[in-house]
Amino acid sequence: MEPIKTEIVVVGAGPGGYAAAFYAADLGKKVILIEREQRLGGVCLNRGCIPSKALLYATHQIVNARESAHRGITFTEPTVEVSKLRAWKESIVEKLAGGVAALAKMRGVQVIHGRAYFEGSQTLRVETTEGQKFVNYDKAILAVGSIPAIPKAWDLGNPRVMTSTEALEVTDIPENLLVIGGGYIGMELGTVYAALGSKIVLVEATETILAGADADLARPVVANAKKAFKEIRLKARVSKMATVGKQIKVEMEYNGQKIEELYDRVLVSVGRVPNSSDLGLANTKAVLDEKGFVKVNHHQQTDDPNIYAIGDIAGGILLAHKAHKEARIAIENINGDDVVFENIIIPAVVFTDPEIAWCGLTEAEAKEKGIKYEVAKFPWSASGRALSFDRTDGVTKMLIDPDTDRLLGVGITGAGAGELIAEAVLAMEMGATAEDIALTVHPHPTLSETIMECAEVFYGHATHTFSKKKSHE
DSSP: OOOEEEEEEEEOOSTTHHHHHHHHHHTTOOEEEEESSSSSSHHHHHHSHHHHHHHHHHHHHHHHHHHGGGGTOOOOOOOOOHHHHHHHHHHHHHHHHHHHHHHHHHHTOEEEESEEEEEETTEEEEEETTEEEEEEEEEEEEOOOEEEOOOGGGOOSOTTEEOHHHHTTOOOOOSEEEEEOOSHHHHHHHHHHHHHTOEEEEEESSSOSSTTSOHHHHHHHHHHHHHHSSEEEESOEEEEEEEETTEEEEEEEETTEEEEEEESEEEEOSOEEEOOTTSOGGGSSOOBOTTSOBOOOTTSBOSSTTEEEOGGGGOSSOOHHHHHHHHHHHHHHHTTOOOOOOSOOOOEEEOSSSEEEEEEOOHHHHHHHTOOOEEEEEEGGGOHHHHHTTOOOOEEEEEEOTTTOBEEEEEEEETTHHHHHHHHHHHHHTTOBHHHHHTSOOOTTOTTHHHHHHHHHHHTOOTTSOOOOOOOO
16 A cells, blocks of 8 residues: 655544644645544543533532522522533534634645554554555654553443443442542542532542642632532542442542541543554664653654654643644644743643632742742632622732742732733743732732732732832832
8 A cells, every 4th residue: 555645644543633734734734633432532622621610610500500699689599411411512523623624624634543662763654444545754843642540450340330431421420439549530520420419439558638738728628628528638548449249349548547438430630641652663763761651852753853742642731732843843843843841831720719820930839949939819809790699709919020020920819810810921921020910000800909919919919918028119
């Protein structure tokens, strides 16, 4: 069979892969995009970011309805049609995936559905339903992502033991659900199922929920989760699981005791592992690290000069927008520019209730690195907008360089924090000072004002809260 020739081949059509393919096509390159699944969009669109946010929005309406009683507006208890909820969620995914496919066609990107395997540094074999196809390319971009991690001891082959993939299918609403892992996936999906009516027990092996965020930012989320969940157990370790009839028997160690309990379902959310096996990378010069991620330099280039890697497979923080940025960097380098992934502000958002978002340094990181900083905080209890919809459980926080007044990091906890953090990212990318933020007029009444007033706190003159700090010269 005659091999197909192309300038750039992209393996994996997630938010990093399709961004790379589209950008390369926009720059006039001949591009082939390979995806083993029939639907484009990768984990983020199909089994991650998008369906989880849809379910979080839908189930938050249940919580909103219950909380409106004290405002004098009372609803009857909701009924949940699981099949209809699932169909609505699926319709969103279908629309977005269809949109990606349409954009590929408009740009002239050839899409091949199949499993790719590197035969060498410039040749791919693709196993498709129509048989084998071979692709010869000048440069390849590897964007095959990651999958949920599940320890072998817990992988019972029982659908009642779920990862995020299965949990997002919402096949039913379990009466008792054990969530293992207090990271963002466990907390987000725990929030969904708690709103649907499941009794949630969340166990975390460490002593911290949402370890990546500063403790003061995570505190309102944990407080809310303690009300919504049946129980949160820290420093708890699951030792064994077994199928018992229509339930899962779980053995764990907690508070110095061995506990044995039955659950209708178990959600394992203990991280993700790279999709680096069975790719034929041994036939190239690309190298994996000890965790299976592909090693790349600041240009996103692997040890094989013809192969680049972006997104989850390249390690670092496993976020879709990080993959998107790396896609741009890889393509620009292939196009002859010298662009590096350095000093780029990548925001993080946890879509719990309330949301947490942060960018730049966290306080924990600043302490660990010995970087001087001062903290300014503005409580949302002083925000008229937050009061107007009963969401005063938020805080806006800044880490500021005391010598230059430059922003070192910003963290926001509160309703819609994920939408607010972009201003802080832009400010940091532009090298803004706290004074720049304080002098920028923000509309009233909005939650965005909390960013301005947080900067004003640093100078001791925030209008809606009192600070004894003297103004800086």
